[in-house]
Amino acid sequence: MSSYDPHEQSIPLDPPDWEEFKALGRRIVDDMADYLAGIRDRPVWQPVPPDVQARLDTALPRTGVPAQDVYEEFRTTVMPYPRGNIHPRFWGWANGSGVPVAAYADLLASVVNCTLGSGENAAMMVEHQVIAWLREAMRWPADGSGVLTSGASMGQIIALAAARQAKSGTADLRGLGAVADGRQFTVYGSTETHHSVEKAVELLGIGGHFFRRIPVDADFRIDTGALCDAIRRDRAAGLHPMCLVGNAGTVNTGAVDPLDELLALAREEDLWFHVDGAFGAFAQLLPTHRPLLAGMNEADSLVFDLHKWLYMPFDVSCVLVRRPDALENTFSSSADYISSTAQGPAAYSLAFSDRGIEQSRRFRALKVWFALKAHGIDTFAASIAGNIDQIAYLTKLADSCDRLEVVSRSDLNIVCFRYVWPDATPDDLNRVNQDVLSRLQMEGLAMPSHTVIDGRFVIRVANNNHRSVRSDFDFLVSQILTIGDGLVAASR
Template sequence: MTEETKKDLTLDPQDWEAMRSLGHQMIDDLFDYWKGIREQKIWRPIPDEVKEYLDQPLPEKGEAPEKIYEEFKHYIFPYNKGNIHPRFFAWIQGTGTPLGVLADLLASGMNPNCTIGEHSAMYVDHQVVNWCKQLMNFPTEASGILVSGGSMANITALTVARNSFGDEKIRSRGLKAASAQLVLYCSVETHSCIQKAAEIIGLGTESVRKIGVNERFEMRVDELESQIQEDLKNGLLPFAVVGTSGTVNTGAIDPMDELLAISKKYGLWFHVDGAYGALAKLNPNYSGRLKALEDADSIAFDLHKWLYVPYEVGCTLIRDSKKHREAFAITPNYLLQESRGLSGGLDSLNNYGFELSRGFKALKIWMSLKEHGREKYAQMITQNSNQAEYLGKLVEKNPKLELTAPVSMSITCFRMIKEGFSEEELRELNREILLRIQEEGIASPSSTILNGKFTLRIANTNQRTRMEDMDLLVKEVLRIGDEIINEWVNS
């Protein structure tokens, strides 16, 4: 063997100072990018050459880190989704913050598995969950777990609801041993992850009752109760009601107080999908309508939306911690807990969810809440709602524009209209406005269809947005719309 082959291999850099310098350059480039983001195009089409480059086979030999970073800057960084830009309004996605990004860097550097063991990250996670309970005014004895996002938060809560239902002993005996088919209730506007959750936990699509909504896209309580009574009459087992505190479509808030009352009346689990809107509880204008969240059996909400932390992290809160633990707890021989040492400490988070491997996602929340405090977040959430209402007023003032839904939380839905245009022509007009405003890098709205109308949807959970961005958006929608109409007239 040569001297070279006798050396132990490692993935650490051969030149620590060169790697340090590269790390500093990455941080500097990011800060320059954030600082000037308002002047950048929000989105760029990805050239074919980039797609081809990113379809190359697995490398057999390594490259220098400096070269890899240059490739990143050329082929990846310029074609970001754009949700850190102040005019990103497509879907409901937060912007992140500089300290949140640095927290993720530190968390990755520590690289702990945050489900088990006696180490500091477990206590940070525990503290953050307690802070989440305080944000929702949930009982101190309640339990909770940080997860990847709203989808996982919802399925975690519904698994607890299913496993703890009545005397069915579903966790041990399975759904086939249940005395009848379990039934779940939500509105037609509820996020699709609720149906997916029902499918994954074995209930099936047919067990999901999608209740109609009123003109404000809120669940109809009379229809809900009628459906529950009909299902009981037919020998089925209603077990949970899912209310939405801010639908992703229009920001509609289901009638929480009434849903809570019906749940109690029929002995059902009341779950709130607050992935988007639960944190609007911090906004005084919405806190009253969301008061019933405090009495829910479970809440699911995202922190990468209206807490603006970098992707990804959501939270599930469960009122009855005993039911929560009983739904998931299992201790194989290789995960025995001790009273001291590395295997001591807090109860394993694996006893409260699906995952046994999970990164240190709590650190960015811990640092962000300490940096800004509850009061600042309340102001930011309120600001987003005020911006949505301001945009709604701009739309109402302009005869060329039309609101297609009531402004709610921080979502404004509108479209451009033209006298004499058919519904199909208005659809094509607004669809083309949407595409051009994205392709020109001005802003990123998304779209939806409300009561048959193709709609521009502005969903604002953006900590960088200003009122002037709403003025610019309306100006550019009208400019592009007029250009399209003139092209059609002259073609």
């Protein structure tokens, strides 16, 4: 039974003893700092044991227990079994490593507990400032607009909705891709474009089958000739090309489409040009890599994840648009309960809820604001340059080893390679490389991920990790060779 008095005005959810609460907080901060400081000494990843899984599959609590006991359960059932992306040898998928100082900001954001939909408060101004900083970092027009989101997947939806509104003059989400006069839109991107774009096309009612996946060249960049042919065929069939998506770093291989060529084509064909820069956009911080991204900062919209290559804790992403009113034209609402007043918080002119789908929005901006002030953008740029250098070093190690084959390389932070040996069949190569990767992951040695390129199962290393050092990549190569040699010897 609950112990509260039903005649009281409120149910006591604040701590009964604030000194005890502070003591628990100090212990948590100390433990988390020790955890991060010793992260290299632990496995990158380990499976969750059955008994722990059972403890995480219990019935809804009806009564409470002391917060100290809940924290103890966290320490034994959750903390030892993370995804692993904070470890120096995690290079899987496209996960960032998390800047420690930003975790403090997340705590502070939860304490002040602002929702950033609309209204005058300092949190709204922090996000406004962060977006201005990100525009500057991306060399985006100062009068452009933007909003922070949970991830690039949400950013794709927002950007493509803005594209559809701009090309149709309506934000009606109910039709199956057709606007008032019956036109059917089409969207274009390469076969390497992230699946979130196709999801966005489907969710917006355009229809996934009207997302044209264009073939790529030998470097996994969109084939512009095939793209032009597809646009021409669709126009001849009475369809209406709407948006062209360029990749600033594909997830599979880190390939960058010829963005300047795509920009020119989009302008010629009157298409909205959208760039998916989920992680690769941050190479814009490096003068050495700006030519690679030429055209990106002239796109109509751009999405990028700060929780990838800016190392922020999950989750925080950004979508930028070139036209100042493009988002408001798509998402603004005139509902009475969020209308403006002459004075007070509702008089504030900026409403982030008018720039996207969410009305309730968490204070994601604070960790970005906090971390950029604490470290400065040049420090992040140096770390990004270091990640690129480390991947170049790993690629060189693989190139110099007759038992490793580089299958794809990039100018960014991804390399895909595999273990090889003479007279191996394609099936043997795929099987052994799967086993090599499984051993690396299951034993907690390192966490690359995988992909399949032209039927070849490859080990994929994507380096968004500010904790990695060169010796980690020496260790990775050594372990791959040892495991691979052992597997081949056993099979003989």
